[in-house]
Amino acid sequence: MPRRGRPRSADLDRAVIAAAVEVLIEQGYAALTIEAVAGRAGVGRPALYRRWPTKDHLVVSALIETVPPLRVPDTGEVLRDLGEFAVEFALRLAGSPVGPVAIAVLVEAGRRPDLAEMLRLHYLRPRDTVITDLIERALADGRLNKNLDVGTIRDLVFGPPVYHWLLTGTLTDGVAKTLVEAAIAALQTPAGADG
Amino acid sequence: MPRRGRPRSADLDRAVIAAAVEVLIEQGYAALTIEAVAGRAGVGRPALYRRWPTKDHLVVSALIETVPPLRVPDTGEVLRDLGEFAVEFALRLAGSPVGPVAIAVLVEAGRRPDLAEMLRLHYLRPRDTVITDLIERALADGRLNKNLDVGTIRDLVFGPPVYHWLLTGTLTDGVAKTLVEAAIAALQTPAGADG
Amino acid sequence: MPRRGRPRSADLDRAVIAAAVEVLIEQGYAALTIEAVAGRAGVGRPALYRRWPTKDHLVVSALIETVPPLRVPDTGEVLRDLGEFAVEFALRLAGSPVGPVAIAVLVEAGRRPDLAEMLRLHYLRPRDTVITDLIERALADGRLNKNLDVGTIRDLVFGPPVYHWLLTGTLTDGVAKTLVEAAIAALQTPAGADG
């Protein structure tokens, strides 16, 4: 079914996403307007509406394109891998200018099912997959308490530093490490459990 | 120092806050409009601008007035108190229609120092105080690992259920309990630590 | 030089002018509001601002479109033509609901050079041209005192009835005729001047 007519320009897609990221970083999510993005990209507004139905869809696209999934460390020691990954994850969320944007979209998705689906399918799931794999590796190694499921472990390890950042507005390297290590230490197979 | 001129009407304050809460619940934070709030409260827009410089300040005021600090349980067993409180806290955040509003404002406060100050001073601090007290009681009882400070414990206990809610958009009673209990269990003074 | 973008709608121009005239007649110049005109024309306010920078420019446009230049009589007797024209002119100014509007704009133009230019160029000049021509015809016929220039004659003939209307708020047919005829009688070539 070969489409007729002039095809959409991929350059234009890239220019718009880049412009959107610039605006998000400079002005934040609430201040982002379609007009500003189109203007900065040197593009007409209809070209944006042709591609994204709302500004939130555009922002989700921008997040997807802009925030690459973290690389999973593989040092051989799976718990160390998990800890380093969690610290890295939280620090990047807190340190990047698009961290707050991600939260804002997450909240907005609460009222908008189609946005939520797009977000979970293209943004959250791919990033969660690597985490899940990592935790499953740890469980398979017998390094983590087998009574806990993967989701619970994820929440216990990643939740504390993220919560800290939300509550205080900051997240230092030290705090992130302390929280993650405390969580992981507590989740390890009890020393005497198999003795 | 006798105030001159007509004093501001307290009834009006109440009517506006009530209208703001209604709009927040029905339409959400992003869709809240000064115009709509003023209209619903039967009030002119200037009366709002006289009191709150931006819609965010209004929303923070609404949160402060509307979300009462949770009652701290006191069963005699301090760890049980802490667990129940944390579960209650997370469930209310996830279950109330103003939960997402609080997160949205928190995120916006990241770019706006005056908003952040207002939020922390009148909303977060009073609610944090009861938590801190509760954890300090638990520490004093020797029920929690003394190597951890109060903030760390707070993040480890409250972070996981909140993170779960943010990530998945839901938080059941069961999940909240599981996460909080797992966290608290892990934080207790190691049984064999002094053996 | 091909115009880019969607062209402005001529229907809209007409609707707005018509609405403006209605409001001017019903409420008068001072009470005319951009909002009211836009509302009555079934048009958004920005569409008005796109065309006219201020309400005065809009009113001048309305005058230009609405008040057609008077037809010059041509009975063969040039002085009679002039007299009838002046009477007609003054009566229409005094009798039309937009007469006071014209004066109000004229006064406002005193403080606003761009408004004055617009008014003189598109409203006053075309209407003055027919008067000037008529007077020049009369001069050429030798029917008017050659010592007076065209502008002076215009002021002497048209000034009295207009002044009467301004001062008293009314202008009857009889008064207009009396004033104009007295003026013209006085301006005729003195009987003995060429004897």
Added chain:
Amino acid sequence: MPRRGRPRSADLDRAVIAAAVEVLIEQGYAALTIEAVAGRAGVGRPALYRRWPTKDHLVVSALIETVPPLRVPDTGEVLRDLGEFAVEFALRLAGSPVGPVAIAVLVEAGRRPDLAEMLRLHYLRPRDTVITDLIERALADGRLNKNLDVGTIRDLVFGPPVYHWLLTGTLTDGVAKTLVEAAIAALQTPAGADG
């Protein structure tokens, strides 16, 4: 009948009128605001509303207080007196910053009977009286055509320079003199009328 309560302050009346005149001169009639006048006079708005029902009544009051009736010259030659007076009158109207204000109010009075009454009673009539007296003196001297009544003469003499000013926005000394003298010359008892 001793009025009860605190009497109104006459100083306040004066301060408000003075402030109104300042604003009229600086900003013009259209831009005059009750708020601005009250502010400049250092007075509360209610004090103004207690005295004048609308801004137009205030402006009329200001005109009355501010524009003193012209002095009538008395050189013995009554026609010269009339001519000098008319020139002076028109030049002051055209030259003073409150000239346009008077016209604006006059126009507005066309829609507002109570305003018109106030204006005619306290502003126009006293100024017209001296003109009427002067013209009657000239008629009594037999210097003016007896077939014309006082009002007609007034319009024929004063109308042309005022009309010139309205139409062109300017009025020079020379133009005013030319117009008035031409009018008066034409109104004199025809030399050959009784010969």
Added chain:
DNA sequence: GTCTAACCGAGACGGTACGTCTCGTCTTGCT
């Protein structure tokens, strides 16, 4: 090589909300 459908920019359209200004009124405490 046309044809032609979909793209592109520009920008007008009816709207909505913004934050501000002024209106005319009302409510304080003081004089």
Added chain:
DNA sequence: AGCAAGACGAGACGTACCGTCTCGGTTAGAC
């Protein structure tokens, strides 16, 4: 009762964007 101060409901101001809709002009596959 008058007064300054200033809050009140009302509503217009001029601006910024919204999402949609023409325009003239371009682009590239289908004929």
